[in-house]
Amino acid sequence: MAMDMSMLEWARAQFAMTALFHFFFVPFTLGMSFIVAFFETIYVKTGKQEWKEITQFWQLIFAINFALGLSTGIIHEFEFGTNWATYSWFVGDIFGAPLAVEGIVAFFMEATFAAISFFGWKRVSKGVHLASSWLLAIGSNLSALWILIANGFMQHPSNAFLKVDIDTSRAVMTNFWALITQPVAQVKFLHTISAGYTLASVFVLGISAFYLLRGKHVEFAKKSAAVAAAFGLVSSIFVAVIGDDHAYEVTNTQPTKIAAMEGLYVGEKGAGIVAIGIPKNLPASEVSSNDQAWVFKIEIPHLLSILGKHSFNAYVPGLKDLIDGNPQYGIWPLSKLEKIGAEARADLLAYHEAKARGDQAAMEKAKNDFYSVVWSGDGVKLTKSDLIGYGFFKGKNPDLIHPPVPPVFFSFHIMVGLGFWFIILFIWAWIAVVKGSFENSKLLQQLAVLSVPLPWIATSFGWMTAEIGRQPWTVFGLLPTAESATPIALANVQATFFMFLTAFVILGIAELKILFTVVKHGPKGAH
Amino acid sequence: MTWAPYTVDATHFYLQVYFWLIVAVLGGLFLLMTFVQGGQTLFHTAKDETEERAILNSLGRKWELTFTTLVLFGGALYAAFPLFYSVSFGGAYWVWMLILFAFVLQAVSYEYMNKPGNLIGKGAYKFFLYFNGVVGMVLIGAAVGTFFTGSNFSYDPITRVLHWGTAPDGINLRGLEAAIDFRHGAWFNLAMGVLVFAAARILGALWLINDIDNNEFPELIARLRGVIKRCFVVLLIALAIVLAGLLTMKGYAYNIHDPSGKIYMEPGKYLHNLLSFGAIPLLLLLTGLVLYVIGVLKSGFGTSTRGIWFSGLGIVLIGIVIFVIAGLFGTPFYPSYADLQSSLTIQNSSGSKYTLEVMAWVSIAVPFVLGYIIWVWYQMKKAGPITKEEIADPESHAY
Numbered sequence: 070m071a072m073d074m075s076m077l078e079w080a081r082a083q084f085a086m087t088a089l090f091h092f093f094f095v096p097f098t099l100g101m102s103f104i105v106a107f108f109e110t111i112y113v114k115t116g117k118q119e120w121k122e123i124t125q126f127w128q129l130i131f132a133i134n135f136a137l138g139l140s141t142g143i144i145h146e147f148e149f150g151t152n153w154a155t156y157s158w159f160v161g162d163i164f165g166a167p168l169a170v171e172g173i174v175a176f177f178m179e180a181t182f183a184a185i186s187f188f189g190w191k192r193v194s195k196g197v198h199l200a201s202s203w204l205l206a207i208g209s210n211l212s213a214l215w216i217l218i219a220n221g222f223m224q225h226p227s228n229a230f231l232k233v234d235i236d237t238s239r240a241v242m243t244n245f246w247a248l249i250t251q252p253v254a255q256v257k258f259l260h261t262i263s264a265g266y267t268l269a270s271v272f273v274l275g276i277s278a279f280y281l282l283r284g285k286h287v288e289f290a291k292k293s294a295a296v297a298a299a300f301g302l303v304s305s306i307f308v309a310v311i312g313d314d315h316a317y318e319v320t321n322t323q324p325t326k327i328a329a330m331e332g333l334y335v336g337e338k339g340a341g342i343v344a345i346g347i348p349k350n351l352p353a354s355e356v357s358s359n360d361q362a363w364v365f366k367i368e369i370p371h372l373l374s375i376l377g378k379h380s381f382n383a384y385v386p387g388l389k390d391l392i393d394g395n396p397q398y399g400i401w402p403l404s405k406l407e408k409i410g411a412e413a414r415a416d417l418l419a420y421h422e423a424k425a426r427g428d429q430a431a432m433e434k435a436k437n438d439f440y441s442v443v444w445s446g447d448g449v450k451l452t453k454s455d456l457i458g459y460g461f462f463k464g465k466n467p468d469l470i471h472p473p474v475p476p477v478f479f480s481f482h483i484m485v486g487l488g489f490w491f492i493i494l495f496i497w498a499w500i501a502v503v504k505g506s507f508e509n510s511k512l513l514q515q516l517a518v519l520s521v522p523l524p525w526i527a528t529s530f531g532w533m534t535a536e537i538g539r540q541p542w543t544v545f546g547l548l549p550t551a552e553s554a555t556p557i558a559l560a561n562v563q564a565t566f567f568m569f570l571t572a573f574v575i576l577g578i579a580e581l582k583i584l585f586t587v588v589k590h591g592p593k594g595a596h
Numbered sequence: 597m598t599w600a601p602y603t604v605d606a607t608h609f610y611l612q613v614y615f616w617l618i619v620a621v622l623g624g625l626f627l628l629m630t631f632v633q634g635g636q637t638l639f640h641t642a643k644d645e646t647e648e649r650a651i652l653n654s655l656g657r658k659w660e661l662t663f664t665t666l667v668l669f670g671g672a673l674y675a676a677f678p679l680f681y682s683v684s685f686g687g688a689y690w691v692w693m694l695i696l697f698a699f700v701l702q703a704v705s706y707e708y709m710n711k712p713g714n715l716i717g718k719g720a721y722k723f724f725l726y727f728n729g730v731v732g733m734v735l736i737g738a739a740v741g742t743f744f745t746g747s748n749f750s751y752d753p754i755t756r757v758l759h760w761g762t763a764p765d766g767i768n769l770r771g772l773e774a775a776i777d778f779r780h781g782a783w784f785n786l787a788m789g790v791l792v793f794a795a796a797r798i799l800g801a802l803w804l805i806n807d808i809d810n811n812e813f814p815e816l817i818a819r820l821r822g823v824i825k826r827c828f829v830v831l832l833i834a835l836a837i838v839l840a841g842l843l844t845m846k847g848y849a850y851n852i853h854d855p856s857g858k859i860y861m862e863p864g865k866y867l868h869n870l871l872s873f874g875a876i877p878l879l880l881l882l883t884g885l886v887l888y889v890i891g892v893l894k895s896g897f898g899t900s901t902r903g904i905w906f907s908g909l910g911i912v913l914i915g916i917v918i919f920v921i922a923g924l925f926g927t928p929f930y931p932s933y934a935d936l937q938s939s940l941t942i943q944n945s946s947g948s949k950y951t952l953e954v955m956a957w958v959s960i961a962v963p964f965v966l967g968y969i970i971w972v973w974y975q976m977k978k979a980g981p982i983t984k985e986e987i988a989d990p991e992s993h994a995y
């Protein structure tokens with residue numbers, strides 16, 4: 070189908086805008102809900118009023134953020150239908166299920182127990198209230214699990230849990246358990262929630278440090294910082310460890326993404342990682358050596374092979390290899406994938422034409438060819454139908470098959486760099502807390518305050534790495550982004566884009582202003 | 597090329613019916629929860645700050661449940677009937693976008709309205725709540741109306757790529773034509789919109805009468821009873837139009853046993869549906885209507901605070917029946933008047949048998965979820981109605 074390309078770009082921009090805006094609030098909710106539960110647990114255990122005040126102050130901040138997180142969340146659910154109708158039809162059978170499960174098992178838990186946690190301080194017993202705060206935190210994190218299972222499917226639509234059904238011309242689910250347990254989704258989930266814990270810890274540490282610098286609410290700040298430092302230390306280290314697992318999964322499931330993340334145009338044995346550098350935005354098909362591709366770089370040799378393939382000298386394919394193919398390592402040229410994909414599309418059409426005529430023999434023939442095995446190995450069989458997405462790229466510029474290198478490279482590397490800074494920050498803060506010197510360390514306090522916005526930058530870039538890196542696909546290797554959008558006149562998408570942009574700007578500023586006012590008032594008299 | 601539905605498979609069909617019933621129950625529960633939206637249109641009945649905050653805090657503890665029910669309603673439709681999600685959301689673009697927008701604005705308003713530094717002032721947030729209560733309700737009602745009157749779409753029989761037609765004036769209104777195209781039942785859609793709005797508003801007043809301390813706020817309660825009486829007249833008029841339409845209009849139909857899945861028009865279709873299955877739908881509808889009216893009489897015309905429980909149960913039953921007669925008994929629930937054969941039925945728009953089986957297992961969680969919602973509701977309610985003391989308490993997270 071001919072798609073209006075500018076409409077597609079606007080629809081993408083709208084989704085990116087709502088996703089990024091939503092993702093300002095989500096990681097905060099994921100982490101903060103637990104931090105509030107920690108504080109309340111200490112309050113219930115010790116029975117001390119000061120811990121109740123600490124709990125209620127951070128809960129107020131949590132609630133302000135929670136409202137906007139909720140309101141921006143529903144936009145996505147609707148947008149999958151309004152702006153991505155073809156996507157919703159083609160993969161709704163698989164994608165809709167985790168969304169519905171998310172609604173049943175997670176959202177109601179969040180919404181229901183949030184009511185007790187926020188309003189029930191005097192209406193229910195201490196124990197019921199504490200349990201509600203924990204259930205709110207668990208509910209929030211469960212919703213992350215299910216949405217990331219859905220996203221994991223988009224990153225790696227394995228035929229272990231789906232097949233393209235020739236009768237209905239769409240992808241259908243074949244194994245729910247395999248869908249929810251696939252490693253790509255699981256590492257994504259753990260990476261995202263621990264990033265959320267880190268983000269919330271940096272926030273609490275930073276605000277506490279702000280009070281200490283001002284000499285205000287000192288006892289409150291010391292206690293808050295101690296909990297944040299401990300939680301942040303564990304979380305920030307876990308983010309990096311699981312991030313490594315995540316990169317391993319990406320290397321082995323989305324070769325174009327990892328190549329773009331590391332600016333690897335031409336495949337290498339013992340491939341290195343460019344720690345710092347500026348890659349050029351080049352059509353990979355015209356690059357003959359990686360030396361052409363950098364303005365400058367500082368490289369750590371072999372690291373990519375070690376991290377991505379767990380082997381010192383392993384081969385990691387570059388973008389060019391993924392286009393031209395590389396018989397030495399069994400990589401098919403793009404043209405072969407496109408040819409098979411086009412054949413699958415032709416089979417699909419032939420099947421439906423035969424069905425309309427009532428020609429059973431022709432239907433059977435088309436179906437057999439559609440599901441004929443084109444590759445097998447490692448216990449996996451690939452049929453023509455699995456490669457149908459590549460058929461859409463036949464006859465098009467081969468460089469459309471990979472994402473642009475610089476935005477993916479920079480997003481990824483900024484995220485990783487900041488991740489390491491958080492580890493340093495929390496080791497430092499933790500030592501200071503244990504030694505009792507946090508209160509007096511001005512430099513550490515200042516750095517903690519300056520660090521408050523950084524985890525938001527890191528999580529946003531992390532998200533951009535994942536989503537831009539997946540391009541040109543909405544569902545990697547199965548459904549191109551260009552085929553996913555709703556056919557609709559451009560003006561509609563533009564109008565809703567600006568409608569949401571206006572709302573986000575106003576509500577975003579309002580949220581920040583309220584937040585600053587609450588922080589300024591501090592724990593006493595904050596309500 | 598004509599297009600045939602899935603191979604008829606008994607288990608698959610029962611699962612489709614099961615999920616349509618779940619959608620119907622969720623739809624009914626959502627209608628009950630719209631007392632929040634209805635209540636949001638009643639701020640003008642408060643004559644001072646304390647009364648206003650009583651309303652705000654009463655609704656503010658429940659809005660998330662309504663919101664979540666809507667989200668689950670969408671999620672259930674997505675998982676069980678993905679082709680509907682694609683066609684209706686992608687097609688009637690502006691209807692859903694405006695509904696969405698109305699709910700996005702609502703979600704922040706409770707938390708921000710009375711907070712210092714909220715940028716645009718209390719009045720703006722109050723307007724957002726009002727907007728959600730009026731526009732959101734009318735649009736949702738009208739959207740449900742199109743389940744009976746049909747929409748203007750067709751799609752490619754193989755790829756299901758959607759085509760949404762233009763309105764009579766040639767402009768493609770992407771769904772909003774349902775409110776102005778009188779050749780295709782705009783009067784019915786509008787009446788549905790008004791009906792849902794009026795029903796929600798009455799429920800909102802009934803809820804507030806129940807949830808706010810009647811002794812501390814006698815004047816507010818009296819004004820709320822006045823709203824119920826006036827709004828009840830509007831409701832009866834809209835209801836008469838909707839019922840007259842439902843009982844007389846030609847309906848979309850197909851034979852569930854016909855492998856071609858051919859869709860045709862049937863005079864009196866929805867009346868037939870009400871009388872199907874031993875007239876149980878009709879009995880449920882009448883029971884629902886009677887319960888709703890009892891609630892209105894008890895708390896609107898009488899002095900009871902318990903009207904919401906009667907009217908609430910009533911609206912759930914009415915909601916269930918509306919969805920049941922829209923989608924079961926061989927009825928395409930999302931019909932197309934532009935291309936009859938593109939109409940969506942529970943059979944041709946559903947997820948695969950496997951997915952529905954999996955989701956059927958997941959649905960075992962629903963009673964459990966309902967159970968803890970009721971438990972939490974009871975926990976929060978047993979300490980009594982909302983009082984002035986609670987609103988003034990800095991520890992109560994009052995809005």
